[in-house]
Amino acid sequence: MNRAVPDVVLEPGDADEAAELLRGAASNGLALLVRGHGTRASQGALPRDVDAVFSTARLGAVETYEPGDLTLTVGCGIGLAALHDLLAERGQWLPLQAERRRGTLGGLLATAADGVVDLGYGRPRDLVLGARVALADGLVARARGRVVKNVAGYDVPRLLVGSFGTLGALLEVSLRVAPRPARRTAALLGYASVADALLAAERVREGRDEPVFVDVLAGACEPQLALGFDGSEERVAGCRRRAVAAAERVGCTGLMLLDDDASAELRRRLDDPVAHLLPEDEGARPGVVVRWSGRPSLLGGWLSAALAAAERAGVAVRADARPALGLGFLGLTGDDADALEATAREVLTLGRRRGAAVLLAAPDTLRGEPEDVWGPPPADWSLMERTAQALDPQRVFSCGRFVGGL
Amino acid sequence: MTATPDALLASLARRLGQDRVLTDPSELVVYEADGSTMHDVTPRAVVFPRGTEEVAAVVQACLANGVAFVARGAGTGLSGGAMALDGGIVVALNRMDRILGIDVEDRRATVEPGVRNLAVSEAAARHGLFYAPDPSSQAVCTLGGNVAHNSGGPHTLKHGVTVNHVLGVQLVTPWGEVVRVGGPDRPGYDLLALLTGAEGTLGIVTEVEVALRRIPEGVRTLLASFPDVDRASAAVSAIIGAGIVPAALEMMDDVVVGALEAAFGFAFPSDAGALLLVESDGPEPGLDREAADVAEVCRAHGALDVRSADTAAERAEVWTARKKAFGALGRVARHYYTQDGVIPRTRLPDMLRHVREVAARHGLRVANVFHAGDGNLHPCILFDEDDAATRAKVLEAGAEILRHCVELGGSLTGEHGVGVEKREAMALLFSESDLELMRRLSDAWDPAGLCNPGKVLPMGAGCVELSPRARQAAL
CATH class of the missing domain: 3.30.465.10 (Uridine Diphospho-n-acetylenolpyruvylglucosamine Reductase; domain 3)
Structure with a gap:
């Protein structure tokens, strides 16, 4: 089985070239894989054999940036580092993985990547206003637009966000950006158990201090609660004081208040769950990252069962749970490949009983089948298939990475 | 072999009960139009299913008979989206009105x-x-x-x-x-x-x-009056520019100010040409400072007066002014036609000037009540004579305003929808390729073409006949 990335790369410099290259590829019956910097290329199931890569590398031009409107229209091939630098020059930011800054904007959107401050500012889908996309037969089309409120026509941009490049290629997007908050602080609290840390997170959630992140960290060290606050000096000082007080009442074992610099360091660590839970500085040990999503009230049950399973198997584990979002990430590492794989499967099975559990990172042996990575096709699978059939009937972009083998 | 439409009505009556199928023309009148469209069309029938299974049964019966169907809620839509074109059936869902559960924990x-x-x-x-x-x-x-x-x-x-x-x-x-x-x-x-x-x-x-x-811990509501909409628009840009994201930023122009004074006896400074309602919400810490900053920006941009609504009663009064603004217009004109365009917020002054020019050229009056913070305009064209010539002028003025929204990089609709009203205007905003992509989705999801046909996407020539009418203003 040859699943190497092919040498043939289609690299358009604008929409017209994209259309022409895609028409050429279609007439030759080529199967394509959309790619930016390749940062997230190991996500999803192993792609089937593809004939060529459709690269967004030359599609990174800034079309319009209107700081006064808080909107930006830019090519999807732009690197996140360049994008964040551009916005910072005008005192603005795009809160999506603003600390980690790896890969392209297109890759972040196509994988609907999680970021540390999603609770405060929204997920990728919430910040996308419009898009220009290229379909497999060379049709290039815009949908929605670059104004912050718009209901003209179908919401194709959001449909493409998180589609892993399987419906078409995102060429350009319009985004809602935000003024950079004056202060960005954080607090870290220690707890004797994960249950206590989760309870403290719940106390914070019951308050009305609008934290931008509430993360329960476990595994590598004693369980911790990480809280983030953005806004004016008065806002962050007052809200942090109250939220910390509420969290401390749940038998906290230690407290650290982080200023903006230390907070930035913490945010950088939490921004990308894969990088956080499989730290590169600990060597290239084989690892697995599982992402659980579902009702917030079910998160604790999965998390404690998953941590216990890892402990039983003697597999190193660390976790980052975001109770307010109903999200949990679990990283497993170990040199015993069989134990690692068995534990990963157990954690996935536990997660899929009441919620969704997917693999964000895993050795190839675990990524062979879409169902291993994504779980069984969801209830609305037939509608997804119908949608793929409408936009990509020849399945040019359906390389098998996504749900149900799309 | 499909049955006749009468057979469809008979089968629906059997499935839902006769009292849940309206066919009497006098009863169908209510369902000819929605909230504010300039058009109406009589549905073949209106049905009132009681649950999901009955809705599915209605859809299946319509499919079997080749009859179009359209869902309808309270009929408050403003673009004709719930009108039953093509001799279709209205599936009225307003009696499916149970709250099935509130999950406090989640x-x-x-x-x-x-x-x-x-x-x-x-x-x-x-x-x-x-x-x-x-x-x-x-x-x-x-x-x-x-x-x-x-x-x-x-x-x-x-x-x-x-x-x-x-x-x-x-x-x-x-x-x-x-x-x-x-x-x-x-x-x-x-x-x-x-x-x-x-x-x-x-x-x-x-x-x-x-x-x-x-529910946010605190709320601060300010009502600032300005000599004109240009200065109020500049204040809006400055508030956003200062990094403040209010919960609401609403503007009303001089025509609305006059109507509110007439309808509710509100007293504003006599030279007020625009009102700006700014609401901040969130945690108490820092909220007073945010409100003070907003007031400061307003004064720096020529506000005549900045009032703070400090009690729940005062806030309710301020919001009454905003939410009943359309109703109050009934005091100054017999009819109105509301548009819903969006522009990049920084183009507000340009757009509002254009709206005034268009109205003046057609000899019409226009009132503006809109969501200034997100550039979503609701120009309200006022008219007294409900005759064909006036209606034609009103529609043309509305179309000109929309065209300018598109020219400024905006959109045809921010929240009212495309419906029937703007489906042909979609071609102003989108190219044939753009529309083709949407058609592919629509064709795949609605292969029979019976699910609320004639909405969202342009039909081109030879579309359904609509009878124009004007909406009687409220009050």
């Missing part, structure tokens, strides 16, 4: 599509929660209609529109199947985003799960 509510928007927040209030999108019609409009139109409202500037709050729906597909469409966090395509705002052309939603939020 902060979500599950409701039938006929539940009123405000009823969700009322039911959630005792748990300290609310449903954020708040269209001006929220006391009447339904969640099903909100999903169809991706409804917004004054507070969407900070809290987002319907699509940001829908967690899942039960859908009767255009081919009559019942499917639960999961939230944005289940693996797979974001079909909820596709369905929200699709104006009922991709199926009928029979159950909605929405996110509830914690």
